Amino acid sequence: MTRPQEKIPKGYLSLMIPSVSSELAALSPVDLLAQKRSLRRKLAARDYLQPIRIAVLGGSTSSEIVSLLDLWLLESGFSPVFHQSEYGRFYVDAVHDTQALVDFRPDIIYLHTSVLNVQSFAPLQASQAELEEHVNSEFSRFEQIWSSIAEKIGCIVIQNNFEFPPVAILGNLDAVSTGGHTRFIAELNRRFTLAAERHSKLFIQDVCSISARMGLDHWFDRRRWFSYKIVTTLEGTRELAISLNAMIRASYGKTRKVLVLDLDNTLWGGVIGDDGADKIQIGRETPLAEAYTEFQEYCLSLRNRGILLAVCSKNNEEIARQGFEHPDSVLKIEHISSFKANWDAKHENIALIAQELNLGADSFVFVDDNPAEREIVRGQVNGIAVPEVGDDVAAYARIIESGRYFEQIAISKEDLERATLYQQNAERATFETKFGNYGEYLNSLGMTAEIGRFKPVYIERIAQLTNKTNQFNLTTRRYTLAEMEQIAADPDFIGIYGKLSDRFGDHGLISVVLARRDRGTLHMDLWLMSCRVLKRGMEEAMLDAVVEAAQQIGVGTIVGTYLPTPKNGMVADFYAGLGFLPYHPLDAVLPPGATMWTLNLAGYTQRNRHIKLMEHANAG
Amino acid sequence: MPDRTPDEILKELQPIFQEALDEPQLKVTLRSNAANTPNWDSLAHIDIIETVERHFGVKFALGELQDLKEVGDLVALLILKTR
Numbered sequence: 001m002t003r004p005q006e007k008i009p010k011g012y013l014s015l016m017i018p019s020v021s022s023e024l025a026a027l028s029p030v031d032l033l034a035q036k037r038s039l040r041r042k043l044a045a046r047d048y049l050q051p052i053r054i055a056v057l058g059g060s061t062s063s064e065i066v067s068l069l070d071l072w073l074l075e076s077g078f079s080p081v082f083h084q085s086e087y088g089r090f091y092v093d094a095v096h097d098t099q100a101l102v103d104f105r106p107d108i109i110y111l112h113t114s115v116l117n118v119q120s121f122a123p124l125q126a127s128q129a130e131l132e133e134h135v136n137s138e139f140s141r142f143e144q145i146w147s148s149i150a151e152k153i154g155c156i157v158i159q160n161n162f163e164f165p166p167v168a169i170l171g172n173l174d175a176v177s178t179g180g181h182t183r184f185i186a187e188l189n190r191r192f193t194l195a196a197e198r199h200s201k202l203f204i205q206d207v208c209s210i211s212a213r214m215g216l217d218h219w220f221d222r223r224r225w226f227s228y229k230i231v232t233t234l235e236g237t238r239e240l241a242i243s244l245n246a247m248i249r250a251s252y253g254k255t256r257k258v259l260v261l262d263l264d265n266t267l268w269g270g271v272i273g274d275d276g277a278d279k280i281q282i283g284r285e286t287p288l289a290e291a292y293t294e295f296q297e298y299c300l301s302l303r304n305r306g307i308l309l310a311v312c313s314k315n316n317e318e319i320a321r322q323g324f325e326h327p328d329s330v331l332k333i334e335h336i337s338s339f340k341a342n343w344d345a346k347h348e349n350i351a352l353i354a355q356e357l358n359l360g361a362d363s364f365v366f367v368d369d370n371p372a373e374r375e376i377v378r379g380q381v382n383g384i385a386v387p388e389v390g391d392d393v394a395a396y397a398r399i400i401e402s403g404r405y406f407e408q409i410a411i412s413k414e415d416l417e418r419a420t421l422y423q424q425n426a427e428r429a430t431f432e433t434k435f436g437n438y439g440e441y442l443n444s445l446g447m448t449a450e451i452g453r454f455k456p457v458y459i460e461r462i463a464q465l466t467n468k469t470n471q472f473n474l475t476t477r478r479y480t481l482a483e484m485e486q487i488a489a490d491p492d493f494i495g496i497y498g499k500l501s502d503r504f505g506d507h508g509l510i511s512v513v514l515a516r517r518d519r520g521t522l523h524m525d526l527w528l529m530s531c532r533v534l535k536r537g538m539e540e541a542m543l544d545a546v547v548e549a550a551q552q553i554g555v556g557t558i559v560g561t562y563l564p565t566p567k568n569g570m571v572a573d574f575y576a577g578l579g580f581l582p583y584h585p586l587d588a589v590l591p592p593g594a595t596m597w598t599l600n601l602a603g604y605t606q607r608n609r610h611i612k613l614m615e616h617a618n619a620g
Numbered sequence: 621m622p623d624r625t626p627d628e629i630l631k632e633l634q635p636i637f638q639e640a641l642d643e644p645q646l647k648v649t650l651r652s653n654a655a656n657t658p659n660w661d662s663l664a665h666i667d668i669i670e671t672v673e674r675h676f677g678v679k680f681a682l683g684e685l686q687d688l689k690e691v692g693d694l695v696a697l698l699i700l701k702t703r
Contacts, residue, residue: 030674037642063663223682
């Protein structure tokens, strides 16, 4: 820690070092410790860090909280310098021996105190008046500190309120009796609340709630108190650092402003393009629907306090909008300040949202149930926060909350009106986005595919996928299980399935192609895929398998057909994208809007670049 | 399961000390302590104990923490606690 920072040329590393946003929050305490110093070096090497001077006056040892706060502030784009009082000297340093503090010229003073610093609890037999007297005496000690700082320094003061005591000797009565320590803390905390309303530069860190969220038994570590005079567990200290970072960001106007939301399985249950707007899970009918409703209510409450909502979803726009017309949808289309539902990469859409709202994407929080989408957005969009929300809607709000992205130090009238304002100003401009190498991202997913001919063990899943896929489906032909079994045995048909897994997990069987041989031509009767793995290179890998099968039986031409439905507009240009040429056979009778495409296999080279194929698969 | 040897434990401890003491090349011995090892301040000490507890899945009692004077003490305690 004491070694000087390596000198790095300015303006150089900011281009080279990938964004580290949200990395800290994702680290477990043990990983955090295992990388603390190397992480610090990496974070401190970034450019354009904003200097900030923070004095920590501790009622307990402050070195651990300072070392963690240091990391979180660096990640937030600050370059902090700290001054620390000796443990237990917070009162003396702030009220009497103030010179060192004054000379340090702090921007912020953090009073790091706890229930263990309370000096005068009321005695067990205290009268009501005695209790008030003791609370007054304790309170005035802190009030002297704040007044002294206001007079001599005038900077922002962050003062924690108190957690309840580690033991409650009166049990439940501890919260009620005039001599109960639990009651004493409740009264003292109330006084702090009222004081914060009077002192414009005093901000309360709500340790009473922070500790309650963890549970007091996970908050206190008495061994660490006796050994090092640290009140909390490491996990407790980490929560303190996260909340402090959020408060400091907020006082410097670095609060995040936009919540960017995926739709399917994020704002409602199910896939609207496949299931239909009337089948999505929202409302009060099922536990899952109820949970999605509550999450929508959470999003709406954020909007009502000034956080903008945006949608970024891989969907057909028209179909996606129908989700908001669902009678049970809490969120209506007018609550969404920027709406992007299309088939482009999400990081490109987020750049468009930033442009429309005229806000930096570093003020965005992105929520998506799909870990691969989270990964690419985290990797491609500088400064965006991407909490690991998982895929259980019941946990979304809690996980977003724990990141403290939307912390405010005060709520203004402007905050309450902001959402409407931005909505009016949003421009529907488009522009070309140039992001980092998409291929590198695909490689980083560590994808493995099993692609092979239909097997009895998979026939049921193949039939199921065939009958429920509506969006990435070129012909939307349906087959019963019996028909599929028959086809699998027919030598004129070639059925190919694809399974994909990546480092986030196994997607299972997600693509089906059914080809029919007609003399020297192979007709694609069916080509479909789950949208979850869109644009991962699986399209190309499946084409490779089709071509290989065609060449094995001496077929030189593939013909594909696109039959439009209200839901499959996303694949209208699919064959063109794969290099097929338009095909207009004289004898073909096509429904309106349908197109045919052909690919000559002479000189075909393998397209798949990013997916590792399991070798045994083709043999079956 | 047979006891782990001091050498095995010490080997597992090296990266923890290297990171906590910010000395990537450091090799601690059983006789290393805060006085004879660079950067071993009180915060580094706390970080080491916290990491070791989580890495080995053990919790040290207050008395055990108090008796840790050098790396050898930690190694001996870990052999005992991971038995």
